[in-house]
Amino acid sequence: MADITAVISQSIEKLRSNMPLVHCITNYVTVNDVANALLAIGASPIMADDIREVSDITAISSALVINIGTLNERTVQSMLEAGKTANKNNIPVVLDPVGAGASQFRNYTVKELLKEVQINVIRGNLSEVSYIAGLKVNTKGVDTALADSCNNPMEMALMAANKYNCTVGITGAVDVVTDGNRVVQISNGVTYLSKVTGTGCMTTALVGAFMGAGVDSLTATIAGICSMGIAGEISYEKYNDIGTGTFHMGIIDALSRLNTDTYIKRAKLNEKES
Amino acid sequence: MADITAVISQSIEKLRSNMPLVHCITNYVTVNDVANALLAIGASPIMADDIREVSDITAISSALVINIGTLNERTVQSMLEAGKTANKNNIPVVLDPVGAGASQFRNYTVKELLKEVQINVIRGNLSEVSYIAGLKVNTKGVDTALADSCNNPMEMALMAANKYNCTVGITGAVDVVTDGNRVVQISNGVTYLSKVTGTGCMTTALVGAFMGAGVDSLTATIAGICSMGIAGEISYEKYNDIGTGTFHMGIIDALSRLNTDTYIKRAKLNEKES
């Protein structure tokens, strides 16, 4: 995977010099981390969710990130509106279907978004993407532990990618990314990442940052997921079991210090026959 | 208090092995800390506040935590709906009446919640619980400093517990927990805890985590409050006066490392004649 590693390691320089503006309609649980992760990686975040302004904001942005973590009727309308504006202006759209499968409202929202908006990348955990791929799942909050043992991530990712003609990234013990054609596994990360809320949301936003810098969707999704995995490794190597608060801070630190060399040294990528 | 200490020290193991899903309808000021505190103690947080999904989410959860810190008309309806679903499904409900007494809207909301929903635990400061107990108070924000000198916490806790047939925990310099029958004082904690926003909200969520793991309400309330007090002590002993930012991080660290021994060594419980 020397080629992909080379490509993603170059993407970080592209991102840092472009400083793309990334419009996020995201949940209020992890929004601060999402903004700080975007700043750390070199992007410029803007959060706006009122229907009276989402089109204006999307139109001046380089990418749109939609995260349904704490959706409500008002913001769902804004997500649809922003998504359509993004499509009209060829601005890439990244979707994080947080908790898909856990409530009818989330299921309905995900369906509407996928119907009304051409999504470029879906980044979720196995249970969320399995729901999107058309299977019934039993989502336990935003937790990946149980779901991970149920289905086959590679199969689910391919199914969703082909169904919606987009790139799909499933994060878990081993992450899988596919554009429906090529399939890449990422083995970076530490289990401690699941003990901090928002590592998934931040990962999705990072994908948006890379896409906003003009990186293609497969590379951007690999780069975003790999960045979070590496940041987790660096933080854990530094702080071990001091606790999840320090580890959390260390993730942002590591993101703010990523450079070409970091990816070359640490990225664990593996292309599979799809 | 060897018996209660033993019981709460065992509860942490129960909690960590059960990983209960805790549904929080909570304020946007401290929601990230609440989620991270729940993960740190071993629970799994899910935040959802739209009326179209709160019933679905509560129904798959092991506990419901309602916090009125930044309530609005929309979320109040969701709180009522979620509370009723919890009651129907025998899912425990914990209420944090943030700022009760400070506005008519908060007072109205607290009254509605207590009328429409059987609350299992109320966790607040002295001024908030005094309002609930039926007394007029002068709430200064979410601050406990002034109110602490006005009324008698034990009297207020008993009054509220008997009035609403629930367990009540009042946090302050010395915390008081009662189920209307037994009364336990907790002397853990450091004054620095009042210099970080959200320590109260996190405490309430921790109570919900213990209840979600099947711990009875008196024990769960003691365990939740005691956990935050101990976490504050550990963080302060480690970092002293470095500043409230580091102290804040240290609280989450300490929560993520609590175990049976921590409670046995540190819990300062004192049962009173009620």
Next chain:
Amino acid sequence: MADITAVISQSIEKLRSNMPLVHCITNYVTVNDVANALLAIGASPIMADDIREVSDITAISSALVINIGTLNERTVQSMLEAGKTANKNNIPVVLDPVGAGASQFRNYTVKELLKEVQINVIRGNLSEVSYIAGLKVNTKGVDTALADSCNNPMEMALMAANKYNCTVGITGAVDVVTDGNRVVQISNGVTYLSKVTGTGCMTTALVGAFMGAGVDSLTATIAGICSMGIAGEISYEKYNDIGTGTFHMGIIDALSRLNTDTYIKRAKLNEKES
């Protein structure tokens, strides 16, 4: 500037002994930092944005801080209502026009607020204040980098101050504060401050804290801006390039330790001919 330095260095003691309650209607991205910054500097934060309670909450507060970072139709009405209540009760109002110029909805909201409410202090970056001063700008999110090179901060601050009869603080590489008459430049701060979201929002809230302690608007604005700059310097001197997560934590630490001496030693103020 020995006199102004002396005045602001005394203000911190006044603030810490007064512990003013500061009502914030603010964005959900940085609200936790805003609350913790207020606690760190010695104030008491209360966040409330429902129209059914904002008047009650403002009326018991010592200052009102309005931040339009993630405004929506509901909260804009609450901002107007709270602002009017503040005016009626002679409670100072501080406005952070986040992203003014970036969408028609933000522009409309800023105009409404400035028309319906007497604002005491506007604290923004150059592009936001330039919009307010009546010039067309090209706001890129909440970023100051590009805008800083376009217009003259001193000119813009004076124009806005005279137009709305208030004090204006523009933060950037060098900050400018004016009440329309006196003009003071502040040279504290480090570039790293722009890599953490919310340093602007926190600065605005700190201005509100000083005003809530009875400090006049020119001094309060200088003190608030200078406090954040100094906190950034202290954190950066301590942690250098460890990363933006640690730097972020260090800002709150430093705010919680500010005292009279800190300002005397570090404040870099320069009064200009206006």
